[in-house]
Amino acid sequence: MVLKVEIISGETIKPSSPTPLHLKTYKLSYIDQGNIPHPPISLLLFYSGANVDAVEQRGLLKKSLSETLTRFYPLAGKIKDNLTIECDDYGTYYLETRVDCQLSEVLTHPEANTLKKFLPSYDHHFRSGSSGSAISNEMDLKDLIQLVIQVNVFDCGGIAIGISMCHKIGDLASVTTFLNSWARTSRRGTSSTADDQEMVTPYFYSASLFPPKKMLASCPFKKLSARNKHVTRRFVFDASRIAALKAKAINPIYVENPTRVESVTALIWKCVSRVGITKSSESATRQSVAFVPVNLRGRRIPPMPEHLIGNLVQLAVASKTTSASAKEEDLSYLVQLVRDGVSKIDNDRVKEIQTYRDGGFGEFFREVYGRYSKGEVDLNTIISWCRFPFYEADFGCGKPHWVCSVQMKGKNVHILMDTKDGNGVEAWVTFGNQHQMDEFSSLIDCEFEISAETERNSAT
Incomplete structure (x- = not known):
């Protein structure tokens, strides 16, 4: 436009x-x-x-x-x-x-x-x-x-x-x-x-x-270089798609009650880690790491105030391989990896930060980022902005019709936001080029086609 x-x-x-x-x-x-x-x-x-x-x-x-x-x-x-x-x-x-x-x-x-x-x-x-x-x-x-x-x-x-x-x-x-x-x-x-x-x-x-x-x-x-061009696109997961995702992410071995944010996070991680993997290279495996920022305010005992100003966030880490094994591709397994990573950001972790200890994260990050710069690791950051009360911001002219964020930090940084009704998720996904975005979009479509086919087979 x-x-x-x-x-x-x-x-x-x-x-x-x-x-x-x-x-x-x-x-x-x-x-x-x-x-x-x-x-x-x-x-x-x-x-x-x-x-x-x-x-x-x-x-x-x-x-x-x-x-x-x-x-x-x-x-x-x-x-x-x-x-x-x-x-x-x-x-x-x-x-x-x-x-x-x-x-x-x-x-x-x-x-x-x-x-x-x-x-x-x-x-x-x-x-x-x-x-x-x-x-x-x-x-x-x-x-x-x-x-x-x-x-x-x-x-x-x-x-x-x-x-x-x-x-x-x-x-x-x-x-x-x-x-x-x-x-x-x-x-x-x-x-x-x-x-x-x-x-x-x-x-x-x-x-x-x-x-x-x-x-x-x-x-x-x-200063940021204006030459750093990235491709950003919005993917909308409405209530029906969320229901299909959560159903697919349920597995008694791993997770029985996935949330909508966990389900979308796992789906995006699964698909971004498959981008660039061709049929001829499927046998080759790489490490795939997802960073998930976690708000520390509610993680301390007692909790910090909701309106405490500052950067009170730490990165949770989830890691898998990019192999096409059934386990590595199981959505419920990926939800469990994300949930396990987030659970480690607890009161003990807050105490470590207060005494300048990083729990080994600094060394891990340097090692992973070094390998990422060589193309040996698949690295993505998936940020949830869901459940923040943006839609309550009434300046006297009514509540907003729509709220979004499009100013991405760079490639492989993806932001999740609530749809206006609060039941869905809008994912703002960013890649380094259009080819990667097209491939990711096809992978997302394929996931829902598989879900629809499974539902039809179950019904018959």
């Missing part, structure tokens, strides 16, 4: 009230220190804009954003080094664009390359005048704007809100906490009566749970 997205304004939104002196320095946690700042976490929310004054609504978005930044003051500050954020109230960058089409045209046939136009570009995350080394394009953390917002206005009055947050300060749960706090603040401004929901209260003490290391004070990074 060809459309024009024209930037009509851009400004820096500062917190409505200055940050108190005793909060001017925010400490990053040990986990934050190990996180690279870019690519950012990006989220895109679509609203119809029906029965809402468009000019008034956009003014309220900016006003409520300013008020919200007062509560989320580190997001408006400057990353001083890899230890601290200087909460100087610099603010966040806010863009408004005009889109020369109807919102329905985009939602009817959503394409990754089109959707990316509604998100802030990578360059908008850098302060005016900042530039990297002419040779390495190496940047300094202090050049980063941590939060960038892009509000896209369609011809019909509908809007798409694009949020892009630096990954140094927080994870997806942090973004969600900010999003819903901003939405509630905006919604209160559209009503003469008080909102019946309490405001979201963020907590900023993750560094006290995971103390930073002074030896990690420096963290230069390189």
Whole structure:
């Protein structure tokens, strides 16, 4: 789909009230220190804009954003080094664009390359005048704007809100906490009566749970290359497909109660590990590794607060071979491998991280990534964004019609999200080229054709 997205304004939104002196320095946690700042976490929310004054609504978005930044003051500050954020109230960058089409045209046939136009570009995350080394394009953390917002206005009055947050300060749960706090603040401004929901209260003490290391004070990074082109496509697993997958993933030997996320994760892992394997090479086996990020907040005893800001995530590991053996291809077996990997991210693992121990993961990652760079290992990251309350983000113009994320970190990184009804899963799958994507798509179709044939045979 060809459309024009024209930037009509851009400004820096500062917190409505200055940050108190005793909060001017925010400490990053040990986990934050190990996180690279870019690519950012990006989220895109679509609203119809029906029965809402468009000019008034956009003014309220900016006003409520300013008020919200007062509560989320580190997001408006400057990353001083890899230890601290200087909460100087610099603010966040806010863009408004005009889109020369109807919102329905985009939602009817959503394409990754089109959707990316509604998100802030990578360059908008850098302060005016900042530039990297002419040779390495190496940047300094202090050049980063941590939060960038892009509000896209369609011809019909509908809007798409694009949020892009630096990954140094927080994870997806942090973004969600900010999003819903901003939405509630905006919604209160559209009503003469008080909102019946309490405001979201963020907590900023993750560094006290995971103390930073002074030896990690420096963290230069390189700007992303625009030449890194990847192919991203959305695969929708509705309720009927989820039911078929869960039925296929049930096996008393391995797993009797697979969840929808486990089932889709296992299916994607199974199919991505088969991409590139030809008939002539099926006898050759390689290691296939799936990384599955796990939210640590509920893994500690007692649990950490839901709205604790920071990168409170660890990677679970599942590993198999790419052989075509019945066991390695059994969906229930793959679900068990994923579940076993996730179960290891427990209270004991949290305690290890708090004392700077990685449980051997660092050595394992270096070994696997080294072999992956030589083409000896199949490596994929499958991230579940399911069950996060994106669809509760009502800014005063109703709940979103659709929420998605298309700004992938790179090839072999795949994101799972809820469908709007909460019963299905949308998988945003990314490969290095179109040939791999086509092969993956064929493998997915084949899986469901086999399931349908099995059901027909069982019925007869």
